[in-house]
Amino acid sequence: MVDPYFIWWKKRQVSIADSAKSTPNGLVAYFDIRQFYDSVPHTLTSSAWANHCETGQLAHKWRTLGDKLIADYQQIKPGNTGLVAGPMFAHVLGNLILREVDNFLSATFPGSYFRYVDDIALVLNTRSIERATEVIRHALPLGLRLHEDKTLGLDTADWIRITQSFPNETGTYFWAKLIGGIKYFLAARSNQAPVLRRILADNGFRIPIRDYSTSVGEIPYLQRLSARFRERWLSNHTFPQTPNDLLELAKIARHELQIRFERFTEEPPQQGMLRKFQLQKIRYTATRLLYLGDPVRLPKIEAAIESTIEMSDISAIYKSLRTGDVSELLSYSSSVAQSAAQLLATDPKPLRCNVTSWRPELEAAWAVLNMNGIQFTADASSPPETPLVNFSTQSRNASTSDPYFEEVFALARGTTIKHETLLRTAFDYEEEHVLDAIRSLRSSS
Secondary structure (H helix, E strand, O other): OOOOHHHHHHHHHHHHEEEEEEEOOOEEEEEEEOHHHHHHHHHHHHHHHHHHHHHHOOOOOHHHHHHHHHHHHHHHHOEOOOOOOOOOHHHHHHHHOOOHHHHHHHHHHHOEEEEEEEEEEEEEEEOOHHHHHHHHHHHOOOOOOOOOOEEEEEEEEHHHHHHHHHHHHHHHHHHHHHHHHHHHHHHHHHHHHHHHHHHHHHHHOOOOEEHHHHHHHHHHHHOOOOOOOHHHHHHOOOOOOOHHOOOOOOHHHHHHHHHHHHHHHHHOOOHHHHHHHHHOOOOOOHHHHHHHOOHHHHHHHHHOOOOHHHHHHHHHHHHHHHOOEOOOOHHHHHHHHHHHHHHOOOOOOOEEOOOOOOOOOHHHHHHHHOOOOOOOOOOOOOOOOHHHHHHOOOOOOOOOOOOOHHHHHHHOOOOOOOOOOOOOOOOOOOOOOHHHHHHHHHOOO
């Protein structure tokens, strides 16, 4: 299991805050490695893997497996540079590539260096970041460079004030209370999922209700009860007893996040680091209003963010909800398609799709929607038969030379692969209530 992004992001924020508090007259500076995944030289990826396999004395079979995966990734990224950004092993490789940078900068800025993927934060005891920029620039391996336009700084006192006020300003409490309540209600009354799904949908909410019946049935009731009472969320709150209790929590969360979104978008545009924080607040509320927002207000939310380039992915999802047309949505990544799929699936109406020229990324996005059970109108465009498309449609008629899909179809042995059911099922009671638009659309802006 892999911990969600937000857990480690929060830990990083706490560490930065601790360092900032010990540097009262300093500066929190952010640096961005320009197009990190697209810029990594193939030779750097291979050498980083080989060196760390040697250092860690990794078994030959695992080293060979890594070599094979790297070779496959480099076929996807032809030329001499590029590392695919999706697979988990690619993220491992990214960290290995930057490990020497981490070691050097941690020694140069002890207790003040923090990195997540290609985003670097430093807490400096001076308000000048020129020297730090030069140090990072020289520390990066050949082929990687800083995105100088994204180098930002903010006084430590202001950084602490803004970040500490973020949960209250954005209405985090109301959102957490609702989602926590849904999960623990379903754990106690999994048979009530269809009723809860209908009540929320009838009131204009687009919250996916996952099926916990399988996972809950595998552990004794008293163990489930004990686990719920150990949860911090329940320590000061009454556990929701009925679907209507959750409906009231949803209405409160909708109201609170809507007024905050309107306030954030009506504020004058900021510059530098203050703009970064401003966009984070807008993104936080906008992604949650995808699930909570009153259908009547969705066009207004879309209009408020459509001209902000950092919000283009979220804006595209709002547009697909408003128009019932996914043509533009498909041009984004398959992860954006998955984010939209959860929301679109709450409305059974068929969707329109008008694509005249299919590219691989469009085909992948269409396949993701199809596997989530999204229905299309009779006149909607359909992608060509590729291994992934055939996998999503359960078609075994077309031959494929792709060994991965050949193996998948061989394992299925003529049975139906229930994509939609699998995607909506929670297989572990401890599994979080996944909301894809929040997990996937997590740009720091």
